[in-house]
Amino acid sequence: MIGVFDSGHGGLTVLSALVARLPERSFLYLGDHGHAPYGERGVAEIHDLTLANVERLFHEGCRLVLLACNTAAAVALRRLQQEWLPGAHPERRVLGVFVPMVEAVTEVPWQAQEPPPGARRAPAVVGVFATRRTVASGAYAREIALRAPAIRVVQQACPGLVKRIEAGAAPEVLAAMIAGHVAALMERLDGRAPDSVILGCTHYPLVAQAFAAALPAGVPVHSQPALVAESLAAYLARHPEFDVAPGPRARTRFLTTGNPETVGALAARFFGTPPIFQAA
Numbered sequence: 001m002i003g004v005f006d007s008g009h010g011g012l013t014v015l016s017a018l019v020a021r022l023p024e025r026s027f028l029y030l031g032d033h034g035h036a037p038y039g040e041r042g043v044a045e046i047h048d049l050t051l052a053n054v055e056r057l058f059h060e061g062c063r064l065v066l067l068a069c070n071t072a073a074a075v076a077l078r079r080l081q082q083e084w085l086p087g088a089h090p091e092r093r094v095l096g097v098f099v100p101m102v103e104a105v106t107e108v109p110w111q112a113q114e115p116p117p118g119a120r121r122a123p124a125v126v127g128v129f130a131t132r133r134t135v136a137s138g139a140y141a142r143e144i145a146l147r148a149p150a151i152r153v154v155q156q157a158c159p160g161l162v163k164r165i166e167a168g169a170a171p172e173v174l175a176a177m178i179a180g181h182v183a184a185l186m187e188r189l190d191g192r193a194p195d196s197v198i199l200g201c202t203h204y205p206l207v208a209q210a211f212a213a214a215l216p217a218g219v220p221v222h223s224q225p226a227l228v229a230e231s232l233a234a235y236l237a238r239h240p241e242f243d244v245a246p247g248p249r250a251r252t253r254f255l256t257t258g259n260p261e262t263v264g265a266l267a268a269r270f271f272g273t274p275p276i277f278q279a280a
């Protein structure tokens with residue numbers, strides 16, 4: 001099984017793209033609904049929660065875990081990869097969701113770490129909507145600037161949005177909040193529209209239509225689930241040692257640290273068919 005982790009429902013947006021792209025792989029989803037949202041928590045707390053949940057997925061037999069959570073990835077991924085895994089689980093891997101987004105926006109491979117020689121990009125403005133903690137980490141702005149300095153990144157934190165998504169708030173409540181965040185970002189651009197937008201939180205694809213409706217028509221929105229699925233498929237091809245044997249009996253299981261019944265019911269609102277969650 002490949003482990004997929006998020007603070008709550010958001011990672012399901014990534015998981016459904018993974019299942020569509022890799023239908024013969026088995027996945028184990030773990031939502032830390034009992035502690036969501038992460039985006040307003042402190043760095044040490046997010047690190048410790050993320051580590052505990054990755055341990056849980058390792059314990060279930062996953063050798064490869066994807067943090068389908070920008071907040072956990074922005075705050076904890078590098079430390080887990082550099083300080084924890086080599087000593088505790090040298091034979092396992094943890095991946096995040098930043099790399100494919102940054103590659104898509106900059107059109108520069110992650111490993112390059114700098115603009116390709118002779119490459120000149122037209123100046124562009126990319127808007128990033130994310131949790132307060134992801135914005136504070138500066139991860140998107142930093143990684144994009146390294147590879148494409150002509151791109152100006154304007155970030156907009158959306159405090160409270162994940163909490164309301166997790167609580168099952170009415171669509172019009174979510175739409176009003178999102179309209180406010182889009183207006184705040186455009187105000188910082190003197191009313192101009194960004195050239196494209198990153199939804200830098202895996203919960204936001206659940207309300208992508210509200211973002212599209214609030215943005216001026218035609219502003220492209222980079223879709224994290226599809227990009228992450230493509231990137232994981234490429235990773236498995238490069239690292240067959242972390243692949244699981246593909247087969248027709250592939251299945252996906254769902255764990256939650258919250259109440260399996262309420263979590264499953266809300267997931268059904270977003271996905272149609274309710275995933276059956278079990279207590280983690």
Ligand code: DGL
Pocket residue numbers: 006007008010011036037038039040068069070071072131134162200201202203
């Ligand atoms: N879906 C998450 C992310 O991508 C987590 C949000 C939260 O728990 O605040 O950032």
